[in-house]
Amino acid sequence: MEIFDYDNILLLPRKCRVESRAECDASVVLGARSFRLPVVPANMKTVVDEKICTWLAHNGYFYVMHRFDFDNVQFVRDMQARGLFASISLGVKQPDYDTVDQLAAAGLVPEYVTIDIAHGHADSVKAMIGYLKKKLPASFVIAGNVATPEAVIDLENWGADATKIGIGPGKVCITKLKTGFGTGGWQLSALKWCARVATKPIIADGGIRHHGDIAKSIRFGATMVMIGSLLAGHEESPGQTVEVDGKLYKEYYGSASDFNKGEYRHVEGKRILEPVKGTLAETLVEMEQDVQSSISYAGGKKLMDIRKVNYVILGGENASADLMA
Numbered sequence: 001m002e003i004f005d006y007d008n009i010l011l012l013p014r015k016c017r018v019e020s021r022a023e024c025d026a027s028v029v030l031g032a033r034s035f036r037l038p039v040v041p042a043n044m045k046t047v048v049d050e051k052i053c054t055w056l057a058h059n060g061y062f063y064v065m066h067r068f069d070f071d072n073v074q075f076v077r078d079m080q081a082r083g084l085f086a087s088i089s090l091g092v093k094q095p096d097y098d099t100v101d102q103l104a105a106a107g108l109v110p111e112y113v114t115i116d117i118a119h120g121h122a123d124s125v126k127a128m129i130g131y132l133k134k135k136l137p138a139s140f141v142i143a144g145n146v147a148t149p150e151a152v153i154d155l156e157n158w159g160a161d162a163t164k165i166g167i168g169p170g171k172v173c174i175t176k177l178k179t180g181f182g183t184g185g186w187q188l189s190a191l192k193w194c195a196r197v198a199t200k201p202i203i204a205d206g207g208i209r210h211h212g213d214i215a216k217s218i219r220f221g222a223t224m225v226m227i228g229s230l231l232a233g234h235e236e237s238p239g240q241t242v243e244v245d246g247k248l249y250k251e252y253y254g255s256a257s258d259f260n261k262g263e264y265r266h267v268e269g270k271r272i273l274e275p276v277k278g279t280l281a282e283t284l285v286e287m288e289q290d291v292q293s294s295i296s297y298a299g300g301k302k303l304m305d306i307r308k309v310n311y312v313i314l315g316g317e318n319a320s321a322d323l324m325a
């Protein structure tokens with residue numbers, strides 16, 4: 001198997017088919033809806049909050065609200081009362097089952113539910129998918145996180161409508177160091193490996209450091225990418241603002257860090273500071289323009305035309321200058 005990551009892959013251009021990049025369509029379909037960009041901000045406390053999710057939904061972007069110290073039922077009610085789609089996160093513990101019961105009892109059906117635990121290839125996830133499909137059958141269920149084709153096959157067979165790939169590639173992740181496991185350092189080839197067996201959409205989660213990494217993810221099989229650190233340092237980001245030597249930063253911490261958990265138990269995340277770089281809206285517009293450029297370099301007009309390009313693997317002992325189909 002080829003092992004590579006975002007920074008040692010480059011995609012190869014094909015003859016341009018547009019006169020302007022504005023002709024390139026960066027939108028993507030997930031479930032019953034179309035979104036203007038194949039990007040979703042990570043469902044983390046320092047990346048999204050209710051206000052940001054409302055703005056994202058209102059402006060045609062996909063979002064997944066985080067699940068920490070949060071009233072999912074009220075959130076679904078509020079979003080749908082505003083005519084917006086509801087997209088929530090759940091774990092696999094009793095309070096998460098209680099949330100599903102409360103939603104069903106109130107006749108509230110979130111359009112998207114993401115089951116989000118560290119080791120998603122687990123019977124606990126199988127049970128929660130089954131429960132959701134029984135109680136809220138119209139919800140589109142995303143499940144993860146996982147790292148192998150076996151896990152993707154199981155989650156799909158258990159009823160997941162999409163899977164989320166990535167254990168340990170995140171910027172505030174310390175899973176690799178603490179446990180010796182994960183896709184940190186080879187997330188892109190793990191994505192390729194998983195995509196070979198997937199029959200449903202994949203969300204590539206973690207490790208995106210540059211806008212060009214979005215196109216690389218699409219090339220290797222992602223339908224969408226989940227991004228934390230690149231989207232955490234904005235004026236409206238929920239993390240605390242910190243000033244260091246006259247420069248403004250936002251705190252960004254892992255969901256499995258002691259900062260999020262409130263205790264030092266099974267900690268697999270850390271806290272960092274991200275420089276504040278304007279507004280989220282500006283960054284998303286720039287991302288859209290960059291994905292449009294990617295599509296044009298791919299010789300296409302639509303997002304999935306990026307899947308057709310060849311690539312080279314750069315650098316390292318196992319580098320290959322051969323064209324890879």
Ligand SMILES: NC(=O)C1=CN([C@@H]2O[C@H](COP(=O)(O)OP(=O)(O)OC[C@H]3O[C@@H](n4cnc5c(N)ncnc54)[C@H](OP(=O)(O)O)[C@@H]3O)[C@@H](O)[C@H]2O)C=CC1
Nearest residue numbers: 091092116117118119145166167168169175255256266268
């Ligand atoms: N993508 C990634 O690399 C990672 C992401 N995270 C994120 O951190 C957040 C918290 O995750 P998590 O701690 O799972 O959530 P929870 O604290 O909600 O735990 C979910 C359940 O899974 C169990 N569990 C967690 N990890 C394992 C494991 N390795 N083996 C067996 N059981 C496990 C927990 O039990 P118990 O705690 O008793 O073991 C608990 O019952 C999530 O948003 C998750 O996505 C966390 C780590 C890695």
Ligand SMILES: Nc1nc2c(ncn2[C@@H]2O[C@H](COP(=O)(O)O)[C@@H](O)[C@H]2O)c(=O)[nH]1
Nearest residue numbers: 042170171173206207228229254255256269
């Ligand atoms: N191992 C851990 N992974 C975590 C934790 N909190 C979040 N995450 C994952 O990281 C991505 C975001 O990655 P980034 O490279 O874009 O910053 C996020 O979506 C989660 O999957 C954690 O505490 N430990």
